[in-house]
Amino acid sequence: MESSNPVDSPMVDKSKLDEDIQGKVVDPTHYRGTVGTLMYLITSRPDLTFANSYPILGTSHWGPKCQSFYGYASNLTSSKDVYSRRRIIAVTRLTIMKKYDYGHLEEIEVRRDDQKLYTFKEGDFKRLRLQDIEDMLLLLVQQKLTNLTIDERYDLNVALRMFTRRIVIQRRVEDLQLGVESYQKKLNLTKPDTYRSNLRNKTAYTSHSDPHGIIYVDQFKRKRLMRTDELYKFSDGTLNDVRTALHDIAAGIRMEYLPMRKWSNLDKKRARVMVQDIDKQLYQRRLMRNLEMFVGGRIYGKDLRLLERTI
Numbered sequence: 001m002e003s004s005n006p007v008d009s010p011m012v013d014k015s016k017l018d019e020d021i022q023g024k025v026v027d028p029t030h031y032r033g034t035v036g037t038l039m040y041l042i043t044s045r046p047d048l049t050f051a052n053s054y055p056i057l058g059t060s061h062w063g064p065k066c067q068s069f070y071g072y073a074s075n076l077t078s079s080k081d082v083y084s085r086r087r088i089i090a091v092t093r094l095t096i097m098k099k100y101d102y103g104h105l106e107e108i109e110v111r112r113d114d115q116k117l118y119t120f121k122e123g124d125f126k127r128l129r130l131q132d133i134e135d136m137l138l139l140l141v142q143q144k145l146t147n148l149t150i151d152e153r154y155d156l157n158v159a160l161r162m163f164t165r166r167i168v169i170q171r172r173v174e175d176l177q178l179g180v181e182s183y184q185k186k187l188n189l190t191k192p193d194t195y196r197s198n199l200r201n202k203t204a205y206t207s208h209s210d211p212h213g214i215i216y217v218d219q220f221k222r223k224r225l226m227r228t229d230e231l232y233k234f235s236d237g238t239l240n241d242v243r244t245a246l247h248d249i250a251a252g253i254r255m256e257y258l259p260m261r262k263w264s265n266l267d268k269k270r271a272r273v274m275v276q277d278i279d280k281q282l283y284q285r286r287l288m289r290n291l292e293m294f295v296g297g298r299i300y301g302k303d304l305r306l307l308e309r310t311i
Contacts, residue, residue, distance in 0.1 A: 066100035073097070073104040075123050082120040082127050086112035088135035091145055094152045103155030110136070125163045130287055133167075134310060136160055137294050164291050171288055192233040194224040203259050205245050207270040214274050216242045228274070231281045243278045246271040286310050 088110045095107035105122035112118055125133060137160055139145050145153055196208075204217050213227040218238075226234065226242060248255050249263050250271040263271075287310040 063100065066102055069100050069104075070102055073099075073102075073122070076121055077123040077127065078119075078121050082118070082124045083129070084112060084118060084132075085129070086114050086116075086118075088132055088139070089113050091136060091139060091148065091156065092117065094148060094156060096152065096155050103151070103158070105155065105159050108156075122159050122163075125159075130167070130284075130291065131310070133160060133164060134287060134290060137164065137291075141294070161294060164294055168288070168292050192230045193227060194218075196225050199223040199225065203261065205242075205249055205258065205271070206267060207274075214242065214246065214270075216245070228277055231277060236282065236285065239278050239282055243275055243282075246275050246278075250275065283310065 090111040091108065092111055093107075093109040094105060096103045097106045098104075107119055107121060109117055109119045120128070136156070140153065140157055140160070145156075148156070193211075199215055200223060202208075202215050202223060204215055204223055206215055207213070208215055208225055211225075211227050211229070213225050213230075215223055216226050216238075218224050226238075231239065245255075245258060248258060250268045252263070252268070290310050
């Protein structure tokens with residue numbers, strides 16, 4: 001090992017992917033197994049995933065005792081239900097246990113928008129809504145936690161960003177799996193299942209029962225199926241286009257791009273349900289993009305103090 005050359009990245013950089021002219025069959029088993037292993041490690045071994053005192057920098061220089069302590073402490077959860085749909089408007093008190101230079105949040109007391117106090121542990125982060133994590137991060141970067149000491153704010157910052165980075169990395173692995181496999185056009189493992197031979201005679205923007213979804217018109221004026229359980233595979237643009245059409249149908253607005261027909265109350269009801277499902281998917285994407293900014297997931301030319309709560 002002493003004679004080996006160190007590299008910044010354990011892979012060949014600037015490599016290019018070429019089309020397989022011969023059409024050789026690709027076995028995806030090894031690749032899918034590797035991705036599955038990475039995702040399992042990310043979710044089951046936080047001490048391996050995050051081992052740095054400042055989470056943006058990476059995972060390198062915590063000692064083994066500190067890693068072990070973090071892996072143990074970050075899984076300590078409350079016995080009560082900590083889930084709430086109320087917005088966090090303040091962090092009022094922290095109880096911190098310092099060990100091996102890591103400040104574990106034994107108890108976090110917050111005030112929600114119903115003006116009541118709620119408590120939970122650092123290990124409860126995964127049981128909270130992601131909006132709660134975003135609320136606390138915004139309070140930190142907007143300097144609204146002056147009631148806490150500098151050390152308390154630092155420990156809260158590290159804990160929140162370590163958890164957020166874990167979520168972001170997990171989502172990135174899922175995106176990688178989706179993108180790389182869909183690049184292999186012959187496999188079509190993760191592309192949305194949009195084709196049905198019987199859609200030609202169906203009316204656009206009506207519901208499809210088996211599988212459940214909606215019939216839409218793509219950019220090439222072809223009728224395709226958007227399955228409810230595959231919304232995450234569609235781009236923001238396609239989801240917004242379909243949402244706009246369904247919203248117009250539900251609101252009874254006649255538009256030239258819509259089929260000339262009288263929409264029944266059942267059609268309008270199904271359109272509203274699909275609009276809600278699409279809104280949830282788009283909201284989760286906006287929330288994840290906001291959270292990525294806190295942990296350096298991508299380079300954004302934006303002051304974090306100017307961030308607003310995802311709506």
